[in-house]
Amino acid sequence: MVRRNDERRAALVDGAIEVLAREGARGLTFRAVDAEAGVPAGTASNYFANRDDLLTQAGARVYERLQPDEATVARQRASTRDRETYAALMRELVGRISDFRTGYLALLELRLEATRRPQLRKVLTEQVRADLWANVAYHEESGLPGDATAVQLLYLTLNWLIVEQLTLPDVLSEAERERLVTAAVERLTTSLPHPG
């Protein structure tokens, strides 16, 4: 039987995120997670059915930890609905994701591991689809400028911007990255009727 101890489970999943980021997917073993979480060897195997279970829970936990807190959501909902605000929100989003460096690196490791593990690919696909469409729905409800295509294109653009920042931080300077986020919002939220 899987034991009920939500706090310990969360500590193990958080430990798995750190191990993924530091050692890569191949370094993620139950033993390494036990050591990272500072619990007796053999603990993780009581909490997760198998390695796929641990990997998918780590992915879900990254998304959970990346959610903005209530104060941030309230402040965002109270702000004006123009491009400048949207660009500021996106710079804030990039900052929040980049600050959880190990979480984002763990997600990249999971994506690469998903090319080798069909069950993981299936679960991650559902997570990413759900997240992407939640972003589109949240945006449409918000009244911010731009259509669903703009949200999807921003999702693509900002993800690679974060990859760049976290893996090769000197390819673009911080000022260049900020300028690119602003330009992406300005251009992508503007749909032109077939310019000549």
Added chain:
Amino acid sequence: MVRRNDERRAALVDGAIEVLAREGARGLTFRAVDAEAGVPAGTASNYFANRDDLLTQAGARVYERLQPDEATVARQRASTRDRETYAALMRELVGRISDFRTGYLALLELRLEATRRPQLRKVLTEQVRADLWANVAYHEESGLPGDATAVQLLYLTLNWLIVEQLTLPDVLSEAERERLVTAAVERLTTSLPHPG
């Protein structure tokens, strides 16, 4: 002394790319590369000074193999200079990169390994910067629509589109991906003077 045998060296570097994509950076050993290239154990260690040397040569080789052939470049240079052509070129580029699936996955593994290896990070940073600025220069010379910012933003957008396609191919359908490439070119190459 490093032995001179360019053909065998290329076979070993190509083998390293396959091992990186299949096993991840942690699976990349001289022994695994020897086995992948079908050469006697101990061969790779005669061709590469150390593991960083092998990793950086693998990265450079992916960029080399992704270069378009002369016929493609000639055809591109002869085409018209409008947004439709640009979008078609970008769909073609995404197709060419995605077709070298193991090469692109190897680059992602190298980026993650670069977070752990400062020397690799330094060399990859130079490669990626050089590639990005070559793209900007090639574009400015081509007469295609859009400024340097558009080229940089397309670089970001299309990279994550390819990550999506290669790691979680069912998040977006092929038709959605094609539509997004076209929309990205249309919107990003249009710079508006501060819309109200």
